Amino acid sequence: MTEREAQSSKPSPGSAGHESARERIVLQAADGARAEVYLHGAHVTSWTPAGADRDALFLSANADFGDGKAIRGGIPVIFPQFAAEGPLPKHGFARDRAWRLVAGERPDQALFELADTPETRAIWNHAFRAELRVTVSGAALEVALTVQNTGDTPFSFTAALHTYLRVDDIARTVLRGLRGTRIRDKVAGGDRVEEADELRIAGEVDRVYLDAPPSLEMVDGERRMTIQSNGFPDTVVWNPGAALAARLADLEPGGERRMLCVEAAAVGTPVHLEPGARWTGSQTLTAG
Numbered sequence: 001m002t003e004r005e006a007q008s009s010k011p012s013p014g015s016a017g018h019e020s021a022r023e024r025i026v027l028q029a030a031d032g033a034r035a036e037v038y039l040h041g042a043h044v045t046s047w048t049p050a051g052a053d054r055d056a057l058f059l060s061a062n063a064d065f066g067d068g069k070a071i072r073g074g075i076p077v078i079f080p081q082f083a084a085e086g087p088l089p090k091h092g093f094a095r096d097r098a099w100r101l102v103a104g105e106r107p108d109q110a111l112f113e114l115a116d117t118p119e120t121r122a123i124w125n126h127a128f129r130a131e132l133r134v135t136v137s138g139a140a141l142e143v144a145l146t147v148q149n150t151g152d153t154p155f156s157f158t159a160a161l162h163t164y165l166r167v168d169d170i171a172r173t174v175l176r177g178l179r180g181t182r183i184r185d186k187v188a189g190g191d192r193v194e195e196a197d198e199l200r201i202a203g204e205v206d207r208v209y210l211d212a213p214p215s216l217e218m219v220d221g222e223r224r225m226t227i228q229s230n231g232f233p234d235t236v237v238w239n240p241g242a243a244l245a246a247r248l249a250d251l252e253p254g255g256e257r258r259m260l261c262v263e264a265a266a267v268g269t270p271v272h273l274e275p276g277a278r279w280t281g282s283q284t285l286t287a288g
């Protein structure tokens, strides 16, 4: 059975100090791989691959777990709107709602559900059911988001798995695999094509890579991470850089040097769902 615990009763080392009674689900594979997921946002806050000596996700020590807040770090689920690219609140509402644990039969996998309510209808007037399936196994973490149109009119949405990868030193981190991909650059402005074989992060980076290759590799000193996406056509790369980071109250001081967001995203072309139709996108992280 999936293990349920209230954070306040047994804080994990990665989140010690946060005072909250919010419920989180602990996933544990027989090989030692482990992950934690909060019902708040169906938010993966921790993932330790089998045999690893530390968490592979970044979670800010100043993260706010309060009602209506988005947790800074881990894997926020962005739906039904990416960033401020539309009339809805920034990054939609899925990341700051309570999701429901649907199935907890396996210790290494859990399924969460979010459906429309009068509150979500007031923000986005559509009937939907979203599912997030989280699976840990060996060196891998798989997160799959499914959205179904449960109403009788079509709708469109944008979405992302806003993964905060932990790095030892952003100055020694490179991301490989994006060369030749079209970039929508929110910092420099305009569109261009990525020319670098190895993307290095210096200062604020906020880019949508459109129709990105499904497999990327992040190298952080001696550590490697393969980032595989399926169903999400785009990749967002985000790091706030020092100046913006200093204005983010929930980001620990210097946090921008210890994280890189590599997000599986559907942003360039919104996903369109007819009544009854379903869409699934997933991201698989593999350490080593």
Ligand SMILES: O=P(O)(O)OC[C@H]1O[C@@H](O)[C@H](O)[C@@H](O)[C@@H]1O
Residues within 6 Å of the ligand: 070, 083, 090, 091, 162, 186, 206, 207, 236, 238, 263
């Ligand atoms: O601070 P938030 O709401 O979690 O957003 C963080 C960032 O998320 C990224 O995905 C966006 O591209 C950025 O523009 C945004 O600033």
